[in-house]
Amino acid sequence: MSEASPPRFDAAFAAQFAELLAWRRDVRRFRREALPEGLVERLLTQAELSPSVGHSQPWRWVRVADPAQRRAVQASFERCNAQALGDYEGERARLYASLKLEGMREAPEQIAVFCDHGTAQGHGLGRRTMPEMLDYSVVAAITQFWLAARVAGVGVGWVSIVEPELVRATLGVPPEWKLIAWLCVGYPEAESEVPELVREGWESGR
Amino acid sequence: MSEASPPRFDAAFAAQFAELLAWRRDVRRFRREALPEGLVERLLTQAELSPSVGHSQPWRWVRVADPAQRRAVQASFERCNAQALGDYEGERARLYASLKLEGMREAPEQIAVFCDHGTAQGHGLGRRTMPEMLDYSVVAAITQFWLAARVAGVGVGWVSIVEPELVRATLGVPPEWKLIAWLCVGYPEAESEVPELVREGWESGR
Numbered sequence: 001m002s003e004a005s006p007p008r009f010d011a012a013f014a015a016q017f018a019e020l021l022a023w024r025r026d027v028r029r030f031r032r033e034a035l036p037e038g039l040v041e042r043l044l045t046q047a048e049l050s051p052s053v054g055h056s057q058p059w060r061w062v063r064v065a066d067p068a069q070r071r072a073v074q075a076s077f078e079r080c081n082a083q084a085l086g087d088y089e090g091e092r093a094r095l096y097a098s099l100k101l102e103g104m105r106e107a108p109e110q111i112a113v114f115c116d117h118g119t120a121q122g123h124g125l126g127r128r129t130m131p132e133m134l135d136y137s138v139v140a141a142i143t144q145f146w147l148a149a150r151v152a153g154v155g156v157g158w159v160s161i162v163e164p165e166l167v168r169a170t171l172g173v174p175p176e177w178k179l180i181a182w183l184c185v186g187y188p189e190a191e192s193e194v195p196e197l198v199r200e201g202w203e204s205g206r
Numbered sequence: 207m208s209e210a211s212p213p214r215f216d217a218a219f220a221a222q223f224a225e226l227l228a229w230r231r232d233v234r235r236f237r238r239e240a241l242p243e244g245l246v247e248r249l250l251t252q253a254e255l256s257p258s259v260g261h262s263q264p265w266r267w268v269r270v271a272d273p274a275q276r277r278a279v280q281a282s283f284e285r286c287n288a289q290a291l292g293d294y295e296g297e298r299a300r301l302y303a304s305l306k307l308e309g310m311r312e313a314p315e316q317i318a319v320f321c322d323h324g325t326a327q328g329h330g331l332g333r334r335t336m337p338e339m340l341d342y343s344v345v346a347a348i349t350q351f352w353l354a355a356r357v358a359g360v361g362v363g364w365v366s367i368v369e370p371e372l373v374r375a376t377l378g379v380p381p382e383w384k385l386i387a388w389l390c391v392g393y394p395e396a397e398s399e400v401p402e403l404v405r406e407g408w409e410s411g412r
Contacts, residue, residue, distance in 0.1 A: 009359070013219070013357065017226075020213070023213055055404060083334065121409060121412070126307070129286050130366040144349065147350075164335070180342070193210060202329065
Protein backbone atom coordinates (compact mmCIF):
# COMPACT_ATOMS: atom_id res chain seq x y z
CA MET A 1 0.00 0.00 0.00
CA SER A 2 2.90 2.35 -0.56
CA GLU A 3 1.57 5.39 -2.38
CA ALA A 4 2.85 6.87 -5.60
CA SER A 5 2.38 10.58 -6.10
CA PRO A 6 -1.01 11.60 -7.48
CA PRO A 7 -1.17 12.24 -11.21
CA ARG A 8 -1.86 15.73 -12.52
CA PHE A 9 -3.71 15.87 -15.81
CA ASP A 10 -2.72 18.72 -18.12
CA ALA A 11 -4.80 20.59 -20.68
CA ALA A 12 -3.63 18.33 -23.50
CA PHE A 13 -4.86 15.22 -21.66
CA ALA A 14 -8.13 16.94 -20.75
CA ALA A 15 -8.74 17.81 -24.40
CA GLN A 16 -8.09 14.22 -25.48
CA PHE A 17 -10.31 12.92 -22.69
CA ALA A 18 -13.12 15.17 -23.96
CA GLU A 19 -12.60 13.67 -27.43
CA LEU A 20 -12.84 10.20 -25.93
CA LEU A 21 -16.24 10.97 -24.40
CA ALA A 22 -17.44 12.58 -27.62
CA TRP A 23 -16.46 9.63 -29.82
CA ARG A 24 -17.57 6.75 -27.59
CA ARG A 25 -20.52 5.16 -29.36
CA ASP A 26 -22.96 2.32 -28.83
CA VAL A 27 -21.70 0.16 -31.68
CA ARG A 28 -23.90 -2.26 -33.60
CA ARG A 29 -21.81 -2.70 -36.77
CA PHE A 30 -18.63 -4.65 -36.10
CA ARG A 31 -15.76 -6.01 -38.14
CA ARG A 32 -15.48 -9.75 -37.55
CA GLU A 33 -11.74 -9.83 -36.92
CA ALA A 34 -10.63 -11.11 -33.54
CA LEU A 35 -9.26 -8.78 -30.90
CA PRO A 36 -5.58 -9.10 -29.94
CA GLU A 37 -4.81 -11.78 -27.36
CA GLY A 38 -5.14 -10.47 -23.82
CA LEU A 39 -6.88 -7.21 -24.72
CA VAL A 40 -10.27 -8.05 -23.20
CA GLU A 41 -8.58 -9.14 -19.97
CA ARG A 42 -6.71 -5.83 -19.81
CA LEU A 43 -9.92 -3.85 -20.41
CA LEU A 44 -11.74 -5.81 -17.71
CA THR A 45 -8.93 -5.08 -15.26
CA GLN A 46 -9.42 -1.37 -15.95
CA ALA A 47 -13.19 -1.70 -15.62
CA GLU A 48 -12.72 -3.26 -12.19
CA LEU A 49 -11.04 -0.10 -10.91
CA SER A 50 -14.59 1.23 -10.88
CA PRO A 51 -16.30 2.48 -7.71
CA SER A 52 -18.60 -0.04 -5.99
CA VAL A 53 -20.86 0.38 -3.00
CA GLY A 54 -19.04 -0.73 0.17
CA HIS A 55 -16.20 -1.92 -2.09
CA SER A 56 -18.48 -4.85 -2.91
CA GLN A 57 -17.12 -5.36 -6.47
CA PRO A 58 -20.28 -7.28 -7.45
CA TRP A 59 -19.54 -7.45 -11.20
CA ARG A 60 -19.35 -10.90 -12.77
CA TRP A 61 -18.22 -11.10 -16.41
CA VAL A 62 -19.04 -14.15 -18.51
CA ARG A 63 -17.32 -14.24 -21.89
CA VAL A 64 -19.59 -16.22 -24.19
CA ALA A 65 -17.81 -18.00 -27.04
CA ASP A 66 -20.05 -21.06 -27.41
CA PRO A 67 -22.02 -20.77 -30.69
CA ALA A 68 -25.09 -22.54 -29.29
CA GLN A 69 -25.26 -20.18 -26.32
CA ARG A 70 -24.83 -17.18 -28.60
CA ARG A 71 -27.60 -18.45 -30.90
CA ALA A 72 -29.98 -18.89 -27.95
CA VAL A 73 -29.45 -15.29 -26.87
CA GLN A 74 -29.74 -14.01 -30.46
CA ALA A 75 -33.07 -15.84 -30.71
CA SER A 76 -34.16 -14.12 -27.51
CA PHE A 77 -33.28 -10.78 -29.06
CA GLU A 78 -35.24 -11.59 -32.23
CA ARG A 79 -38.29 -12.56 -30.17
CA CYS A 80 -38.15 -9.49 -27.89
CA ASN A 81 -37.46 -7.16 -30.78
CA ALA A 82 -40.47 -8.45 -32.72
CA GLN A 83 -42.63 -7.84 -29.64
CA ALA A 84 -41.16 -4.34 -29.22
CA LEU A 85 -42.00 -3.54 -32.85
CA GLY A 86 -45.64 -4.20 -31.98
CA ASP A 87 -45.55 -1.22 -29.58
CA TYR A 88 -45.15 1.23 -32.48
CA GLU A 89 -47.42 2.26 -35.35
CA GLY A 90 -47.14 3.81 -38.78
CA GLU A 91 -43.98 5.74 -39.61
CA ARG A 92 -42.46 5.10 -36.17
CA ALA A 93 -42.94 1.32 -36.64
CA ARG A 94 -41.37 1.50 -40.09
CA LEU A 95 -38.43 3.41 -38.62
CA TYR A 96 -38.05 0.97 -35.70
CA ALA A 97 -38.00 -1.98 -38.09
CA SER A 98 -35.20 -0.33 -40.08
CA LEU A 99 -32.87 0.11 -37.09
CA LYS A 100 -29.94 -2.20 -36.49
CA LEU A 101 -30.00 -2.56 -32.72
CA GLU A 102 -27.30 -5.17 -32.07
CA GLY A 103 -24.20 -6.74 -33.56
CA MET A 104 -24.57 -10.21 -32.08
CA ARG A 105 -23.81 -12.01 -35.33
CA GLU A 106 -20.61 -10.12 -36.08
CA ALA A 107 -19.01 -9.07 -32.80
CA PRO A 108 -16.03 -11.35 -32.08
CA GLU A 109 -16.37 -10.93 -28.30
CA GLN A 110 -19.60 -11.12 -26.36
CA ILE A 111 -19.81 -10.68 -22.63
CA ALA A 112 -22.77 -11.21 -20.33
CA VAL A 113 -22.41 -8.99 -17.28
CA PHE A 114 -24.12 -9.90 -14.04
CA CYS A 115 -24.51 -8.43 -10.57
CA ASP A 116 -23.93 -10.96 -7.79
CA HIS A 117 -26.76 -10.31 -5.34
CA GLY A 118 -25.43 -13.10 -3.16
CA THR A 119 -22.04 -11.57 -2.42
CA ALA A 120 -21.09 -10.90 1.19
CA GLN A 121 -18.32 -8.54 0.08
CA GLY A 122 -18.88 -5.00 1.30
CA HIS A 123 -20.84 -6.20 4.34
CA GLY A 124 -23.98 -4.43 3.10
CA LEU A 125 -22.50 -0.95 3.56
CA GLY A 126 -24.45 1.75 1.67
CA ARG A 127 -27.18 -0.62 0.48
CA ARG A 128 -29.78 -0.33 3.23
CA THR A 129 -31.78 2.64 1.92
CA MET A 130 -30.84 2.16 -1.74
CA PRO A 131 -30.27 -1.56 -2.39
CA GLU A 132 -30.11 -0.81 -6.13
CA MET A 133 -26.60 0.56 -5.47
CA LEU A 134 -25.26 -2.96 -6.03
CA ASP A 135 -26.59 -2.99 -9.61
CA TYR A 136 -25.39 0.58 -10.13
CA SER A 137 -21.86 -0.50 -9.20
CA VAL A 138 -21.89 -2.92 -12.12
CA VAL A 139 -23.17 -0.22 -14.47
CA ALA A 140 -20.28 2.03 -13.44
CA ALA A 141 -17.81 -0.76 -14.23
CA ILE A 142 -19.41 -1.31 -17.64
CA THR A 143 -19.12 2.43 -18.34
CA GLN A 144 -15.41 2.30 -17.55
CA PHE A 145 -15.02 -0.80 -19.73
CA TRP A 146 -16.71 1.08 -22.58
CA LEU A 147 -14.35 4.04 -22.31
CA ALA A 148 -11.26 1.86 -21.89
CA ALA A 149 -12.29 -0.07 -25.00
CA ARG A 150 -12.64 3.12 -27.04
CA VAL A 151 -9.16 4.21 -25.95
CA ALA A 152 -7.96 0.97 -27.59
CA GLY A 153 -10.04 1.66 -30.71
CA VAL A 154 -12.54 -1.05 -29.76
CA GLY A 155 -16.31 -0.60 -29.95
CA VAL A 156 -18.91 -1.78 -27.44
CA GLY A 157 -22.64 -2.21 -27.88
CA TRP A 158 -25.00 -2.76 -24.94
CA VAL A 159 -27.91 -5.04 -25.82
CA SER A 160 -30.90 -4.78 -23.46
CA ILE A 161 -33.53 -6.31 -25.75
CA VAL A 162 -33.21 -9.85 -24.38
CA GLU A 163 -34.92 -11.92 -21.72
CA PRO A 164 -32.68 -11.69 -18.63
CA GLU A 165 -33.91 -15.01 -17.23
CA LEU A 166 -33.19 -16.81 -20.51
CA VAL A 167 -29.63 -15.46 -20.57
CA ARG A 168 -29.10 -16.55 -16.98
CA ALA A 169 -30.44 -20.04 -17.68
CA THR A 170 -28.57 -20.40 -20.99
CA LEU A 171 -25.25 -19.63 -19.32
CA GLY A 172 -26.02 -21.65 -16.21
CA VAL A 173 -25.01 -18.94 -13.77
CA PRO A 174 -26.27 -18.89 -10.16
CA PRO A 175 -29.86 -17.70 -9.62
CA GLU A 176 -28.68 -14.78 -7.47
CA TRP A 177 -26.79 -13.29 -10.41
CA LYS A 178 -28.88 -10.55 -12.05
CA LEU A 179 -28.25 -9.76 -15.71
CA ILE A 180 -27.16 -6.15 -16.16
CA ALA A 181 -25.92 -6.15 -19.76
CA TRP A 182 -25.12 -8.20 -22.84
CA LEU A 183 -22.10 -6.56 -24.42
CA CYS A 184 -20.97 -6.96 -28.03
CA VAL A 185 -17.30 -6.06 -28.39
CA GLY A 186 -15.10 -5.67 -31.46
CA TYR A 187 -13.58 -3.22 -33.92
CA PRO A 188 -16.28 -0.93 -35.32
CA GLU A 189 -17.02 -0.80 -39.06
CA ALA A 190 -17.07 2.99 -38.89
CA GLU A 191 -16.61 5.79 -36.36
CA SER A 192 -18.89 8.73 -35.71
CA GLU A 193 -19.27 11.60 -33.30
CA VAL A 194 -23.06 11.30 -33.67
CA PRO A 195 -25.10 8.51 -32.01
CA GLU A 196 -26.63 6.11 -34.53
CA LEU A 197 -30.18 6.72 -33.21
CA VAL A 198 -29.72 10.43 -33.92
CA ARG A 199 -28.31 9.80 -37.40
CA GLU A 200 -31.19 7.45 -38.21
CA GLY A 201 -33.80 9.98 -37.05
CA TRP A 202 -35.14 7.97 -34.11
CA GLU A 203 -34.40 10.59 -31.44
CA SER A 204 -32.75 13.95 -31.90
CA GLY A 205 -32.01 14.49 -28.21
CA ARG A 206 -31.82 17.75 -26.35
CA MET B 207 -23.59 16.88 -38.44
CA SER B 208 -20.36 17.29 -40.39
CA GLU B 209 -17.91 14.75 -39.08
CA ALA B 210 -14.40 15.42 -37.88
CA SER B 211 -11.92 12.59 -38.25
CA PRO B 212 -11.97 10.02 -35.45
CA PRO B 213 -9.36 10.47 -32.73
CA ARG B 214 -6.63 7.90 -32.27
CA PHE B 215 -5.37 7.49 -28.73
CA ASP B 216 -1.67 6.75 -28.40
CA ALA B 217 0.18 4.75 -25.73
CA ALA B 218 0.93 7.89 -23.71
CA PHE B 219 -2.75 8.79 -23.49
CA ALA B 220 -3.68 5.20 -22.68
CA ALA B 221 -1.17 5.18 -19.82
CA GLN B 222 -2.55 8.44 -18.42
CA PHE B 223 -6.11 7.15 -18.80
CA ALA B 224 -5.15 4.07 -16.77
CA GLU B 225 -3.78 6.42 -14.09
CA LEU B 226 -7.06 8.32 -14.10
CA LEU B 227 -9.02 5.14 -13.39
CA ALA B 228 -6.57 4.09 -10.70
CA TRP B 229 -6.71 7.42 -8.84
CA ARG B 230 -10.46 8.13 -9.07
CA ARG B 231 -11.75 7.81 -5.51
CA ASP B 232 -15.04 8.09 -3.66
CA VAL B 233 -14.13 11.21 -1.70
CA ARG B 234 -15.57 12.02 1.72
CA ARG B 235 -12.96 14.55 2.94
CA PHE B 236 -13.19 17.82 1.05
CA ARG B 237 -11.54 21.21 1.21
CA ARG B 238 -14.21 23.89 1.60
CA GLU B 239 -12.94 26.21 -1.13
CA ALA B 240 -15.33 26.92 -3.98
CA LEU B 241 -14.77 25.45 -7.42
CA PRO B 242 -13.90 27.82 -10.29
CA GLU B 243 -16.86 29.51 -11.93
CA GLY B 244 -18.30 27.41 -14.75
CA LEU B 245 -16.43 24.22 -13.91
CA VAL B 246 -19.43 22.18 -12.76
CA GLU B 247 -21.36 23.17 -15.90
CA ARG B 248 -18.45 22.00 -18.03
CA LEU B 249 -18.23 18.67 -16.19
CA LEU B 250 -21.99 18.13 -16.57
CA THR B 251 -21.72 18.78 -20.30
CA GLN B 252 -19.09 16.03 -20.49
CA ALA B 253 -21.24 13.72 -18.36
CA GLU B 254 -24.12 14.18 -20.77
CA LEU B 255 -22.07 12.69 -23.61
CA SER B 256 -22.84 9.43 -21.84
CA PRO B 257 -24.73 6.58 -23.50
CA SER B 258 -28.45 6.40 -22.72
CA VAL B 259 -31.03 3.82 -23.69
CA GLY B 260 -32.85 4.92 -26.85
CA HIS B 261 -30.95 8.23 -26.56
CA SER B 262 -33.40 9.05 -23.77
CA GLN B 263 -30.95 11.27 -21.81
CA PRO B 264 -33.06 10.82 -18.63
CA TRP B 265 -30.56 12.44 -16.24
CA ARG B 266 -31.76 15.44 -14.24
CA TRP B 267 -29.16 17.31 -12.15
CA VAL B 268 -30.26 19.50 -9.25
CA ARG B 269 -27.47 21.60 -7.74
CA VAL B 270 -28.38 22.16 -4.12
CA ALA B 271 -27.01 25.35 -2.57
CA ASP B 272 -29.80 26.17 -0.11
CA PRO B 273 -28.50 25.56 3.45
CA ALA B 274 -31.91 24.45 4.76
CA GLN B 275 -32.26 21.85 2.00
CA ARG B 276 -28.72 20.61 2.63
CA ARG B 277 -29.41 20.35 6.37
CA ALA B 278 -32.57 18.31 5.74
CA VAL B 279 -30.64 15.81 3.62
CA GLN B 280 -27.76 15.69 6.14
CA ALA B 281 -30.31 14.90 8.84
CA SER B 282 -31.63 12.09 6.65
CA PHE B 283 -28.11 10.71 6.36
CA GLU B 284 -27.61 10.87 10.14
CA ARG B 285 -30.88 9.01 10.72
CA CYS B 286 -30.20 6.33 8.10
CA ASN B 287 -26.61 5.89 9.19
CA ALA B 288 -27.63 5.37 12.82
CA GLN B 289 -30.09 2.71 11.68
CA ALA B 290 -27.41 1.07 9.52
CA LEU B 291 -25.05 0.93 12.51
CA GLY B 292 -27.68 -1.20 14.24
CA ASP B 293 -27.15 -3.90 11.60
CA TYR B 294 -23.62 -4.59 12.86
CA GLU B 295 -22.25 -6.03 16.07
CA GLY B 296 -19.02 -5.98 18.04
CA GLU B 297 -15.84 -5.10 16.21
CA ARG B 298 -17.65 -4.57 12.89
CA ALA B 299 -20.04 -2.07 14.57
CA ARG B 300 -17.10 -0.25 16.15
CA LEU B 301 -15.41 -0.09 12.75
CA TYR B 302 -18.61 1.09 11.01
CA ALA B 303 -19.05 3.88 13.54
CA SER B 304 -15.48 5.06 12.90
CA LEU B 305 -15.96 5.46 9.13
CA LYS B 306 -16.48 8.85 7.54
CA LEU B 307 -19.04 8.03 4.86
CA GLU B 308 -19.89 11.45 3.45
CA GLY B 309 -18.62 15.00 3.12
CA MET B 310 -21.95 16.81 3.16
CA ARG B 311 -20.81 19.45 5.61
CA GLU B 312 -17.66 20.40 3.73
CA ALA B 313 -18.26 19.82 0.01
CA PRO B 314 -18.82 23.18 -1.72
CA GLU B 315 -20.99 21.63 -4.45
CA GLN B 316 -23.77 19.12 -3.88
CA ILE B 317 -25.83 17.67 -6.66
CA ALA B 318 -28.93 15.50 -6.44
CA VAL B 319 -29.16 13.33 -9.53
CA PHE B 320 -32.51 11.96 -10.66
CA CYS B 321 -33.83 9.73 -13.43
CA ASP B 322 -36.91 11.15 -15.15
CA HIS B 323 -39.27 8.19 -15.44
CA GLY B 324 -41.81 10.46 -17.12
CA THR B 325 -39.69 11.36 -20.14
CA ALA B 326 -41.03 10.53 -23.59
CA GLN B 327 -37.56 10.96 -25.08
CA GLY B 328 -36.25 7.75 -26.63
CA HIS B 329 -39.75 6.48 -27.39
CA GLY B 330 -39.29 3.54 -25.03
CA LEU B 331 -36.62 1.90 -27.21
CA GLY B 332 -34.62 -0.76 -25.36
CA ARG B 333 -36.65 -0.55 -22.16
CA ARG B 334 -39.34 -3.18 -22.72
CA THR B 335 -37.51 -6.23 -21.35
CA MET B 336 -35.17 -4.28 -19.04
CA PRO B 337 -36.94 -1.09 -17.89
CA GLU B 338 -34.12 -0.49 -15.41
CA MET B 339 -32.02 0.63 -18.40
CA LEU B 340 -33.36 4.14 -17.84
CA ASP B 341 -31.82 4.27 -14.36
CA TYR B 342 -28.63 2.66 -15.66
CA SER B 343 -28.30 5.47 -18.21
CA VAL B 344 -28.12 7.96 -15.35
CA VAL B 345 -25.51 5.86 -13.56
CA ALA B 346 -23.35 5.86 -16.70
CA ALA B 347 -23.57 9.66 -16.85
CA ILE B 348 -22.58 9.93 -13.18
CA THR B 349 -19.60 7.65 -13.84
CA GLN B 350 -18.47 9.96 -16.66
CA PHE B 351 -18.99 13.00 -14.41
CA TRP B 352 -16.81 11.33 -11.79
CA LEU B 353 -13.95 10.71 -14.22
CA ALA B 354 -14.23 14.15 -15.83
CA ALA B 355 -14.07 15.69 -12.35
CA ARG B 356 -10.92 13.77 -11.48
CA VAL B 357 -9.27 14.96 -14.69
CA ALA B 358 -9.86 18.48 -13.33
CA GLY B 359 -8.45 17.48 -9.92
CA VAL B 360 -11.93 17.51 -8.38
CA GLY B 361 -13.22 14.79 -6.06
CA VAL B 362 -16.69 13.26 -6.04
CA GLY B 363 -18.42 11.26 -3.31
CA TRP B 364 -21.63 9.32 -3.94
CA VAL B 365 -23.90 9.27 -0.88
CA SER B 366 -26.54 6.50 -0.90
CA ILE B 367 -27.34 6.49 2.82
CA VAL B 368 -30.32 8.84 2.56
CA GLU B 369 -34.08 8.45 2.20
CA PRO B 370 -34.80 8.92 -1.54
CA GLU B 371 -38.36 10.09 -0.94
CA LEU B 372 -37.21 12.71 1.57
CA VAL B 373 -34.67 14.09 -0.92
CA ARG B 374 -37.33 14.25 -3.63
CA ALA B 375 -39.77 16.04 -1.34
CA THR B 376 -37.15 18.42 0.08
CA LEU B 377 -36.15 19.57 -3.38
CA GLY B 378 -39.71 19.66 -4.69
CA VAL B 379 -38.95 17.72 -7.85
CA PRO B 380 -41.70 15.89 -9.79
CA PRO B 381 -42.89 12.56 -8.34
CA GLU B 382 -41.76 10.69 -11.46
CA TRP B 383 -38.14 11.65 -10.84
CA LYS B 384 -36.31 8.80 -9.09
CA LEU B 385 -33.27 9.64 -6.94
CA ILE B 386 -30.16 7.92 -8.26
CA ALA B 387 -27.41 9.70 -6.31
CA TRP B 388 -26.52 12.51 -3.95
CA LEU B 389 -23.11 13.75 -5.06
CA CYS B 390 -20.66 15.74 -2.94
CA VAL B 391 -18.18 17.59 -5.14
CA GLY B 392 -15.08 19.59 -4.30
CA TYR B 393 -11.30 19.50 -4.05
CA PRO B 394 -10.17 16.50 -1.98
CA GLU B 395 -8.16 16.95 1.21
CA ALA B 396 -5.83 14.19 0.07
CA GLU B 397 -5.32 11.83 -2.83
CA SER B 398 -4.85 8.09 -2.72
CA GLU B 399 -4.60 5.16 -5.07
CA VAL B 400 -6.31 2.98 -2.43
CA PRO B 401 -10.05 3.18 -1.66
CA GLU B 402 -10.79 4.56 1.81
CA LEU B 403 -12.81 1.46 2.81
CA VAL B 404 -9.74 -0.65 2.05
CA ARG B 405 -7.39 1.63 3.98
CA GLU B 406 -9.74 1.64 6.96
CA GLY B 407 -9.99 -2.15 7.01
CA TRP B 408 -13.70 -2.42 6.15
CA GLU B 409 -13.28 -4.50 3.00
CA SER B 410 -10.05 -5.67 1.43
CA GLY B 411 -11.61 -6.59 -1.92
CA ARG B 412 -10.51 -9.26 -4.30
